[in-house]
Amino acid sequence: MSPAHKLCMIPGPIEFHEDVLQAMATPATSHVAPNFIPAFGESIELLRKVLFTTGQPFIIAGSGTLGWDMTACNLVEAGEDVLVCNSGYFGDRFGECLETYGAKVTHLRVPIGESPKLAAVAAALKAKKFKAITITHVDTSTGVLSDIKGIAEVVRTESPETLVIVDGVCSVGSEEIRMDAWGIDVVVTASQKALGAPPGLCIMGVSERAIGVFKARKTPVANYYANWNRWLPIMNAYESRKPSYFATPAVQNVFALHVSLKQIVEQGVEQRFVAHKEASAKAKKFIHDLGLTLVPTKVEHAANGMSAVYYPEGVAATDLLPKLAAHGIVAAGGLHVEIAPKYFRIGHMGISVTEPERGHLDATLNALKASLAECGYKGAL
């Protein structure tokens, strides 16, 4: 890593392991090569372990957003109702995507920094029959963690047929998710966050139940590239170690994901949850001790893979972020349109927390303290 490299401590893309980067530089390889097929097939198998599911993983060239399209066009038919648990920017956007494919969307909005309440979800489900409910597990714009286990339980009680869809783009690999045990039907994610690979892959896990709902569709899928009818045979072929073609996979990105998934499973998925909780607790305590305030109103519903933090009085984005960069730390500005200039975000996912000996988090927190001082912040420093 060049000395000029600044640590990428935003909530994705995140710092990658050297072996992951090396896999990105794999020389030209056919998408049906004898060394590529098992890497793809094993990645599918490893995803099942990461998501604790017997369902169907998908790995497609694209990004997390494409996973919204995949969900909307394959699982929802025009005119069907979908309940969107909306804890920020990504709830708004997922809702727009669903509407594009004809879904009738009801937003269950919470105030900025709050997480969706189980009672409100239960009430909404009692009021109307929903084909699906979506939950942003970690809303990257607010750092709020939703209680997907609790919400899935409420759904199974109030409206057992409603599909439970989790936007896990900013949570898979950093937050506890147990698809089958918790009754989750879809997890949408991407390569560039806590799965520890570069951006370029849309990744999903889909329960057998949801695949059944897909197969029972009455109307055709109104999308070509995102159509599971095209992709299911491809995923099955790679998993059976057979060549197949629909659209060229991002070969190098899949090799890189494969390396990262192997590391994650070898190091232990449970252990990974613990490491992210510990790192987050450390970050949150440091932030609190500096006298700063988190965007999430309670630490119990703050994400473990990132922190969204209000600037203290007198400090602005234009001051703090460049100072952090001068200390070698790349952090992110605000994203939620109502409060964007008022807060910043740091990521603490992947090797930056599972390999603390790299010192990424310490460097980030120390840089934060120093940068705040340089901004003239006296606070609790």
Add this chain to the structure above:
Amino acid sequence: MSPAHKLCMIPGPIEFHEDVLQAMATPATSHVAPNFIPAFGESIELLRKVLFTTGQPFIIAGSGTLGWDMTACNLVEAGEDVLVCNSGYFGDRFGECLETYGAKVTHLRVPIGESPKLAAVAAALKAKKFKAITITHVDTSTGVLSDIKGIAEVVRTESPETLVIVDGVCSVGSEEIRMDAWGIDVVVTASQKALGAPPGLCIMGVSERAIGVFKARKTPVANYYANWNRWLPIMNAYESRKPSYFATPAVQNVFALHVSLKQIVEQGVEQRFVAHKEASAKAKKFIHDLGLTLVPTKVEHAANGMSAVYYPEGVAATDLLPKLAAHGIVAAGGLHVEIAPKYFRIGHMGISVTEPERGHLDATLNALKASLAECGYKGAL
């Protein structure tokens, strides 16, 4: 490159330059980082040079297939007629994609190995008003090169408002294309063929006229991830060297594409056309001298970036391809469903032809000769 590396001489993915691979291994970089924004912005500018257009390039995480969706969902409205010049597998598929978004597709099919005839295109355009015509520039399943310049001329004469859409996935960077001079409205391509980068990017060039048609749509775009309303501001922002976000770009893949595009433009796009013609002439002569027959019925409409070749009597895919692999050359089997077991395909694109000192093409042709002999083929050896 490890000694175990076999040359990837299929019609994409192709062999990459070392500097391209090194860019793939760029350490974690934010999609709005000060070093990424100019690489993305400049890639957009370089694409204009490669495509000879003042129109709008797009670079999106995905693959070539996604470019079909982008074309179909942004430029065609449900119920509109589209004429598909169909010279093989990729014409069938593009047609299916267009139908997914409600287009009424008329296929102008040619026999296997033929290219679309100008008179037939003219007749079809006289018979019905088409919103758009699509042409597979090089049909990778047959190695047939279509006369996109001639067809575009016919369109401008017979039906000037019809949009001319070129599937250039297997031609951009290896075959002559002059979007503006020839009156071409859309070129769909991908990163992994003659643009010389790893797979993972859907790449397009869209004329100002087509953007105008897009902006004048009466119905909403029925796709979220592929919607140009989302992507136009993003492409404009990166080109103006400003940060922006809709969906996370494949940062490393864009860095790699940027390196390859710089090489292509520095070495000269015109020179690149010549190099591909020369390499192809050499390959075709060698193939002919071996007594083998090309799938294209005439060498004048055979692609310059690849060759599709029938197995001689008594030689089959299961014989020849493993023998080529044992000689360190990865070639591809047949793809066109009607003749798939009867032919094979080799690619000759990118550094394998622009840097002949690497010896890729010679190695491939020599391996072909040796492998045929090992298969017991006597022919003209």
